[in-house]
Amino acid sequence: MNGHRLELRDITKSFGTMPVLDNVSLTIGDGEFVSIVGPSGAGKSTILRLLSGSERSDTGNILFDGHPLDESGASFAFMPQRDALMPWRRIIDNTTLGLEVKGMSRRQARERVAPLFEQFGLAGFEHHYPAQLSGGMRQRAALLRTVVQRQDMLLLDEPFGALDALTRTQLQEWLQEMWAGHRWTALLITHDVREAVFLSDRIYVLSPRPAGIIAEFQVPLPRPRRLADLGTADARAIETDILERLLHGQAARPDNLTRPFERTTKCPV
Known part of the structure; x- marks a missing residue:
């Protein structure tokens, strides 16, 4: 390095x-x-x-x-011990949450996140709620929410x-x-x-x-x-x-x- x-x-x-x-x-x-x-x-x-x-x-x-x-x-993009997904938001809106908090519109945030769902093994589950996903899928969604913010x-x-x-x-x-x-x-x-x-x-x-x-x-x-x-x-x-x-x-x-x-x-x- x-x-x-x-x-x-x-x-x-x-x-x-x-x-x-x-x-x-x-x-x-x-x-x-x-x-x-x-x-x-x-x-x-x-x-x-x-x-x-x-x-x-x-x-x-x-x-x-x-x-x-x-x-x-x-x-820093931080991923905690538990997924901390909001149960009332669909997966796509959970993964955009960090971007929205930083001021990005929901439409722009969804456009950034959407291409990554297949790579993260979540394609087809964008509009599911967290309770409908397995623990492993919830963790992948949490990591997607973390890395899509493009922090240092x-x-x-x-x-x-x-x-x-x-x-x-x-x-x-x-x-x-x-x-x-x-x-x-x-x-x-x-x-x-x-x-x-x-x-x-x-x-x-x-x-x-x-x-x-x-x-x-x-x-x-x-x-x-x-x-x-x-x-x-x-x-x-x-x-x-x-x-x-x-x-x-x-x-x-x-x-x-x-x-x-x-x-x-x-x-x-």
């Missing part, structure tokens, strides 16, 4: 007397898919709230394209966590194919280590609260990826190493933190 699209430098955050983030630093390059995994309550979603502007860090800096976030004019970066907060295992796996494979075609710059928050390995170029691992980065992994799997790739030695080794660090709180030494996967896994702490 040529430079960083997003950079967090030494971010700390507390809520009252409870420290949540402790000197968190990470980078994301243009067109890169990066995941953050960590224990429950470690502050993963707090990072997204800092990026969206709903919270402010206590110390540290957040840069986008080299400029402080609040001065960069950067805009996608923020994905465990978007498949509420789905059954089969549907979740199908959507992970679908998202990987969609990302490969569009090369969105994306940050995924997830507790699913296998999901992170399958989707990501790089993975950051958070410690328990107050959370710091204890490891960073480059994922060497070729793209486009298939589920069978998760059975390779490289994928199994990364997944095992991440789980070990999550379960036992192992931290990578500072001189190994940003090295490629091969060096990190050969130098366990």
Whole structure:
């Protein structure tokens, strides 16, 4: 990657007397898919709230394209854990909602969204209501609503966590194919280590609260990826190493933190 699209430098955050983030630093390059995994309550979603502007860090800096976030004019498209579709709006009008909020007319918004329904596997369901769709289709509609806004970066907060295992796996494979075609710059928050390995170029691992980065992994799997790739030695080794660090709180030494996967896994702490 040529430079960083997003950079967090030494971010700390507390809520009252409870420290949540402790000197968190990470980078994301243009067109890169990066995941953050960590224990429950470690502050993963707090990072997204800092990026969206709903919270402010206590110390540290957040840069986008080299400029402080609040001065960069950067805009993020956010996809939450649940689809948050409005039950009284048809699917086409749910997917245009973000555009309408930004001032686009409903007619113009529909014209932008309509060509994407087939690509997102929703052709023929434009005029259905959310209750008439499966959970997987609702999540695809939610992602369509997110990406059609053409923001600078996608923020994905465990978007498949509420789905059954089969549907979740199908959507992970679908998202990987969609990302490969569009090369969105994306940050995924997830507790699913296998999901992170399958989707990501790089993975950051958070410690328990107050959370710091204890490891960073480059994922060497070729793209486009298939589920069978998760059975390779490289994928199994990364997944095992991440789980070990999550379960036992192992931290990578500072001189190994940003090295490629091969060096990190050969130098366990």
